[in-house]
Amino acid sequence: MMLSCKETSRLLSQGQDRELAFGERVALRVHLAICNGCRNVSAQFQFLRAAVIKLSDDGSKENSA
Amino acid sequence: MQDALLAALSAESSFAGRSNLRTWLTGILKHKIVDTIRRQVRDRPAAEQESGGDDGDFDALFDQRGHWEEAPDAWQQPEGSLQQKQFLAALEACLRDLPERTARVFMMREHLGLETSEICKELGVTATHCWVMLHRARMALRLCLEENWFGKT
Structure with missing residues (x-):
């Protein structure tokens, strides 16, 4: 199965919310190997998660200070 | 709110002299409000499904x-x-820009760290719909941060 970028962005997001099936992981890996744009989006989705955690941490620090 | 007031006024005589009007009125208004909230919660799953089972809002990004x-x-x-x-201020602004429901799901997931299954159950929506909303949130935040932070040099 050849993924489009649109399907890839959807799977990248779902990968943060559920365990992807083996076939999905393979298809994702194949697509990411050849697609710069989707590799960037993958990194950005991961960064978003870290950023919200950082925002939460800073918020609680300010509240307790 | 108006029908709550009408209901309060028409029932007023039966309570004459027995109750502080304000307290009682506030009480019945609250009851009405609770009813309204219950109704919204009950109707939400159906409305939620209608509002989109796909992420068509980002179609323009793709050919x-x-x-x-x-x-x-x-x-x-x-x-x-x-x-x-x-940067954190820009992120916060982007989060505030999300539609309320989308933001709620996203923050339940990323801020509270709840499992998707817990969130779906809490909100009474399907897992598929939860994933769609989370994807929508991430796509919107990605665009927003690109526009307001990373795109600026």
């Missing part, structure tokens, strides 16, 4: 074959941005 119209660029120095107060 007909589903490839990027304009391939996303890498963000420069994202780790460094995390240390900057202005």
